[in-house]
Amino acid sequence: MPRIEIDLPLSLKTALEQEAARSGKDLGAHIRAILADHLKAEVHTVFQISTSGALVAGVYDREVSVGALLEHGDFGLGTFAGLDGEMVVLDGKAFQARAGGEVHEAPADAGSPFAVVTRFSADQVGETEGVSSFDGLGAACDCFRSSNNIFHAVRLDGRFKRVKARAVCPPKPGTLLADAAKTQSEFTFEDVDGTLVGIWSPAYSAEFSVEGYHFHFLSDDRSQGGHVLEVEAGPLKIAVENLTDFHLILPETEHFLKANLDQDVAATLSSVERSHS
Amino acid sequence: MPRIEIDLPLSLKTALEQEAARSGKDLGAHIRAILADHLKAEVHTVFQISTSGALVAGVYDREVSVGALLEHGDFGLGTFAGLDGEMVVLDGKAFQARAGGEVHEAPADAGSPFAVVTRFSADQVGETEGVSSFDGLGAACDCFRSSNNIFHAVRLDGRFKRVKARAVCPPKPGTLLADAAKTQSEFTFEDVDGTLVGIWSPAYSAEFSVEGYHFHFLSDDRSQGGHVLEVEAGPLKIAVENLTDFHLILPETEHFLKANLDQDVAATLSSVERSHS
Structure with a gap:
C-alpha cells in the first residue's frame, strides 16, 4: 500500500x-x-438544498453559493436567490436562464435558495422513441427507471423540434411562488440541439421535492435554456442514474425556520411547474 | 501543523x-x-435508513447492521429485521425491546430495516413541567424546539410514574404494518428511572418519516423499554438538538424497489404509532 x-x-x-x-x-x-x-x-447521492415547500412559501434567500453547490454535484437543477431565473447544472458548470430564455454561466459566488444536484453516473443508457409532449417524454423515460421508490437523475441529449420553457422573474420580496409564477416569462425554442437535465422524485417526496419529472433545458451552444413546460423531439439519447442516497440540507435562516410550510405543496407545485400562461 | x-x-x-x-x-x-x-x-445530521412508507407496505428485511448504524449515530430509534421488537439507540449502544418490554443489548450483526439516528449534541437544555399524557409531553417539549421546519432529536431523563409502551412482535412475512400492529404486545412500567429517546419530524416528512414526536423508552438499568404510547412523569431533564442535515439512505433491495408505496402513510402511521389496544 x-x-x-x-x-x-x-x-x-x-x-x-x-x-x-x-x-x-x-x-x-x-x-x-x-x-x-x-x-x-459521491455515487448515487443526490444533494437537495432546502425544500420545494419553502419555495412555495416565499423563502427565496441565498442559501448556498453556486461554488459550494458544484462541490456536491455536476448535474442538476434549481433556481437563484430572489427567484432570479432557472438554474441548469451540466457537466460541472451552473447556467442561469433568465426571462426570454437567455443563458449565461453563473459565477461561483451567485446564490441559490433551492437546488438538487448529483455527480452523474449512468446506470441505464439507451435511446427513446420520438416524443410529442411533456407527458410523452415522461412515458419514454419511464422505460429506463427501475423503481418508483427511489430518486433518479435523467439526462437526454439530441435534437429538439420544439421546447416550450419558462424562466421565473424576480418578484417583490415575500411574494408566494404561485403569485411569482404569474409573471414568469415563457418562450419557445425550435430546431435546436441540446440537453434535458432532469430529476425524477418519488410520490412520498411530494411535500418537499417536485414529484415526478422536473426538467430544465440547455442548448448545446449554451445560449438558450429554461424550465421545460412542453417538448417535441425525435429519438433522444437517454442516460438514467439511480439515486438511493438522498441528502437534504435545510436552511438555518430565520426566514426558513419561521416560515409557514403547512401548505398543500404538491398541488401548488403541480399548478406552478406545469402551468402555461 | x-x-x-x-x-x-x-x-x-x-x-x-x-x-x-x-x-x-x-x-x-x-x-x-x-x-x-x-x-x-457528524453534527446536526440525522441518518434515516429506509422510509416509514416501506414499513407500512411490509418491507421489514435487514437493510443495515446495528454495527453500521452505530457508525452514523449514538442516539435514535428504529426496529429490527422481521419487525422483531423496538430499537432504542442511547449513549452509543443499541437495545432491543421485545414483547413484554424486556430489553437486551443488540449484537453488532443484528439487522434493521428502518432506523433514525444522530450523533447527539444538545442545542437547548432545560427542565420540563410534570406531564400526564403523551400529548402533554409533546406540549412540554415544544417549548424547546426552535422551528416546525427542521428535524429535532429530543432526550428526556428522569423518574417516570407510568410509561405505557408496546413492542412489535415478528409477523408472518408480507404482513402489512397495520395488521402486524394488531398483534403487538403492550405493557406498563411504573415508578422507574429512565430516558425517552425521541425524534421530532416536520409535517412535510409525513409520507416517509413519522410526523411529530416519536419516542422510545429505556430504563436506567437497561431492563425495560419499548415504543411509547402514554406517559406520566414529574419534571424531566430535557435536551434538544436541531437537525438541519437529513440524510435518507434508501434500500437497494428488490423488495423495496418494487414495493407499492402509494398508500396513505401518514394516516396509517398515526393509527399504528399512537393506537392502544
Whole structure:
C-alpha cells in the first residue's frame, strides 16, 4: 500500500483520534475508512438544498453559493436567490436562464435558495422513441427507471423540434411562488440541439421535492435554456442514474425556520411547474 | 501543523488524486477538506435508513447492521429485521425491546430495516413541567424546539410514574404494518428511572418519516423499554438538538424497489404509532 504524508491541524487530528478510539480503530484505519466512504458517497447521492415547500412559501434567500453547490454535484437543477431565473447544472458548470430564455454561466459566488444536484453516473443508457409532449417524454423515460421508490437523475441529449420553457422573474420580496409564477416569462425554442437535465422524485417526496419529472433545458451552444413546460423531439439519447442516497440540507435562516410550510405543496407545485400562461 | 503518515490503497489514492486535480487542490489539502467535512457532518445530521412508507407496505428485511448504524449515530430509534421488537439507540449502544418490554443489548450483526439516528449534541437544555399524557409531553417539549421546519432529536431523563409502551412482535412475512400492529404486545412500567429517546419530524416528512414526536423508552438499568404510547412523569431533564442535515439512505433491495408505496402513510402511521389496544 502506498504511504503518504499529510499535514493535519492539531484540532482535526485530535478529533479524529478520539473518533478512532471510540470505534476501536487506529488513526490510519479510521482515516482510510472516511476517505473510502467519501468516494462511495459521491455515487448515487443526490444533494437537495432546502425544500420545494419553502419555495412555495416565499423563502427565496441565498442559501448556498453556486461554488459550494458544484462541490456536491455536476448535474442538476434549481433556481437563484430572489427567484432570479432557472438554474441548469451540466457537466460541472451552473447556467442561469433568465426571462426570454437567455443563458449565461453563473459565477461561483451567485446564490441559490433551492437546488438538487448529483455527480452523474449512468446506470441505464439507451435511446427513446420520438416524443410529442411533456407527458410523452415522461412515458419514454419511464422505460429506463427501475423503481418508483427511489430518486433518479435523467439526462437526454439530441435534437429538439420544439421546447416550450419558462424562466421565473424576480418578484417583490415575500411574494408566494404561485403569485411569482404569474409573471414568469415563457418562450419557445425550435430546431435546436441540446440537453434535458432532469430529476425524477418519488410520490412520498411530494411535500418537499417536485414529484415526478422536473426538467430544465440547455442548448448545446449554451445560449438558450429554461424550465421545460412542453417538448417535441425525435429519438433522444437517454442516460438514467439511480439515486438511493438522498441528502437534504435545510436552511438555518430565520426566514426558513419561521416560515409557514403547512401548505398543500404538491398541488401548488403541480399548478406552478406545469402551468402555461 | 502535525504531520502524519498513512497507508492508502493505490485505488483510493488514485481516485482522491483525480478528485483533487479536478478541484485544483493538492492531495493533502483535498484530504484535509474531506476529513474536516466528515467531522462537521457528524453534527446536526440525522441518518434515516429506509422510509416509514416501506414499513407500512411490509418491507421489514435487514437493510443495515446495528454495527453500521452505530457508525452514523449514538442516539435514535428504529426496529429490527422481521419487525422483531423496538430499537432504542442511547449513549452509543443499541437495545432491543421485545414483547413484554424486556430489553437486551443488540449484537453488532443484528439487522434493521428502518432506523433514525444522530450523533447527539444538545442545542437547548432545560427542565420540563410534570406531564400526564403523551400529548402533554409533546406540549412540554415544544417549548424547546426552535422551528416546525427542521428535524429535532429530543432526550428526556428522569423518574417516570407510568410509561405505557408496546413492542412489535415478528409477523408472518408480507404482513402489512397495520395488521402486524394488531398483534403487538403492550405493557406498563411504573415508578422507574429512565430516558425517552425521541425524534421530532416536520409535517412535510409525513409520507416517509413519522410526523411529530416519536419516542422510545429505556430504563436506567437497561431492563425495560419499548415504543411509547402514554406517559406520566414529574419534571424531566430535557435536551434538544436541531437537525438541519437529513440524510435518507434508501434500500437497494428488490423488495423495496418494487414495493407499492402509494398508500396513505401518514394516516396509517398515526393509527399504528399512537393506537392502544
